[in-house]
Amino acid sequence: MPRTTPQHRKVTLADIAQGCDVSRATVSLVLRGSPLVNSATRARVEAELKRQGYVYNRAAANLRRRTSSSIGLVVNDLGNPFFAEFAAGADEALARAGYVTLLGNTGESPERQQAVLTSLVEHGPAGIILSPAEGSDGERVLAAVGMHTPLLVFNRELPDDDGTHRWDTLEMDNEHGARLATEHLLGLGHRRVAFFGGHRDSSSVEQRRRGYLGAMRDAGLAVDPGWLIESAPTRLEAARQTGALFARDPAPTAAVCYNDAVALGLMLGLTRRGRRPGEDFALTGFDDVAEASVCVPPLTTVAVDPRGLGRRSAELILQRLGNPDTDTAYTIAPVRLVVRESSCPPASP
Amino acid sequence: MPRTTPQHRKVTLADIAQGCDVSRATVSLVLRGSPLVNSATRARVEAELKRQGYVYNRAAANLRRRTSSSIGLVVNDLGNPFFAEFAAGADEALARAGYVTLLGNTGESPERQQAVLTSLVEHGPAGIILSPAEGSDGERVLAAVGMHTPLLVFNRELPDDDGTHRWDTLEMDNEHGARLATEHLLGLGHRRVAFFGGHRDSSSVEQRRRGYLGAMRDAGLAVDPGWLIESAPTRLEAARQTGALFARDPAPTAAVCYNDAVALGLMLGLTRRGRRPGEDFALTGFDDVAEASVCVPPLTTVAVDPRGLGRRSAELILQRLGNPDTDTAYTIAPVRLVVRESSCPPASP
DNA sequence: CTGAAAGCGCTTACAG
C-alpha cells in the first residue's frame, strides 16, 4: 500500500502569475472578483488556477488585510446534547457567513477555560462565543480574551465586577419558562406546587425560581418555604432529595423541577416511595432533553431549542463585528412549554 | 452602558522590541524560549511583554514557518450524541497537543461536505479528520482536500476507486461487536437468531452481518435466509418491519439488531404485536446511545466509546503528521458488550 | 548573545 507522496511546496499566487504571464497583483484581483480585470485576462488566470490546483491561503490574506475569518466557540461540555446542538447551530450559521469555527471545550473547568481562551486568541478569531464554565470569573476571562476580540457570553451570567457591560449576552428566558410550567400545573388544579432542585446561588436557578414564585403569587397562592427544595442539578441527587417533598403535611401535589435531569431523578425517587409520577404526583422539567419524550411517563418540560440558540449566538456575534462601538446587548431567547403525561391533574382525594 | 472602546492596533513584536530596546529577533527568541538569550535580556523582554499585554499572532508565525497549528474535524451531525462525543474526544486530544480544532458539520450532505472541506483547506489545517457523509465519494473528497493535507477517515468506508490507500482509516470493530452480541444470545440458549435492520449495501451493515454469520456458523447453526431482515436504520422503519421476523415458522426467538435505533423501533413493533421484548423475545442493539440504558426494558447493546474514538483519531492524525511518508494505516477500535434486560433467555415452550 | 535582512503568501494604494 504505497502512499502517494505529497508533492511539497503548495502552489501560490506567484506560480499562477508566472504560469500565465501576469503579475501577482492581477491574479489577486481575479481571486477577489475585482471588476477591473479584463475578461480575457481573467479567463486565462482562472484556467491556470484550475490547472495548477491552486488553493487560497486565507491566513496570509487575513494577515495582510488585518481581518479574520474565524470565530471561537467555547462550550462547557460537547458531550452534553444541549451544548452539542448549540454548537451545531452556531457552526451552521457561522459557516453560512463564511467563517470557520474554532472549537474549544472546557469540560466545566475554569482553568481549562483560561487555557482554551488563551490558545484561541492567539489564532486571532474575529470574535468569541463563550458558554462559561461554572465558577468562571469575568475579569479572568476578559484578561485572556483581551480588549480586541468581541465576546458573546451565552447561557450563564459571568460575574462582572466592573459593572460596565463589556460583552454581549444571550440567555434563555428562564423566568418565563418556569412561569409557564407553574401556570400549567395551576391550570390543572394543583394548589400546593413545589420548586424542586438546583442550587440557590446559580443564576439560572434564581431566575427559574423567580418565574415560579411570580406565577404562584399571581394565582394568590402562598408558598410554603419548605416547598423550595435544593439539590445538585443531577439525577442522583434529586432522587435522594425526594423525601424532602413530603416532610410537610399537607405535602405538595406537584413540582416544577429545575431541569430535566432533576425531574428524571425525582421520578425515580417517587417510584421508589410507591408514588406514581404522572398519576398521583405531577411534575415538569426544563430543557427537553431527548430522554424527556421517551421516559415513563413522558416528561412535560420547557423546550429551549438549543440549535436555534446556537444560530442566534452566531448572528449576534457577527452583528457585533459590524458595529463594534454600539452598546452591548442583553438578548433573551424565548422558550416554550411541551406538555406530556408527567403533568397530571391532582389525584382526587 | 458604555462599551469600552477597544484600543485599535494590537501590540506586535515591534512594539515590544522598541519598548525594551532590543531587536524584534531577540523578542522572537524569547517568545520561543530560545536558550541563546541572556537571562537579563530575557527578563526585560518578558516584563515588557506582560506590560503591554502582548498576544502572539500564531497565524503570522505559521505563515513564516510554513507550519500549521490547526486540525480540521468534519462530522456528519454534531446533533447526534455519538458524533458530539467523538468531537469532544478529538478536540480534547488535539488541544492537549497544542492544536486548535476547526469544526465542520456536513449534516450528512455530500454537497455541504465539499463546501466545508474546501473552506477548511483554505485555512490550512495540518490535517483533517473526516467522518464522511453518507454517499460521499473518495475522489471528490480528495479533490477538495488536496494532496497536501493528511486525511483520516473515520467511521465509514469512503469508496476508493483508485485502490491505493490515500488516507488513514479508523473504524470500530463492527464484526466483532455483532459477534459478541450473537454469542451472548446463543449462550442464553437461543437457536433461531435473526439479524435485523440496516441496508445490505452499507459497509457497517455488511461488517456486522459478517460477525453475526460467523458466530452462527461457529455454533453449528444454519441461518435461514429469511432471518436477514433489511430496513432503513431508523426507529420508525424498524418498527414497520417487525412483521418480517414472524413470517417463517418456527420464528426466531431473538434478534441481533443493526443499531440501537433499530432495536428501539423493534421493541415498539413487538409491543404492538403483543410481544414483550426482554420477556418473550430477546434483542440486542449497537452503539449504546443514552436511551439504551433507560428504555423499557433496558437494551443490551454493543458500546463503542465514541469519546475514546475521538481521542484515538486525534492521535492517529498527529502521528501521521510526524511520519508523512509511511504507509497509511487501517485502525480498528475495540467494542464491548453491555448486557441489560432486553436479552432474556428463550421463553420455555 | 544580539541585530540587520530577507521572506512566508497574500493585498492594496499608486503609477502608468
Next chain:
DNA sequence: CTGAAAGCGCTTACAG
C-alpha cells in the same frame, strides 16, 4: 486595465 513596491507580524539563517 496592469504592474512594481511596500507591508501584514512573524522567524531564521547569517554576521558580528
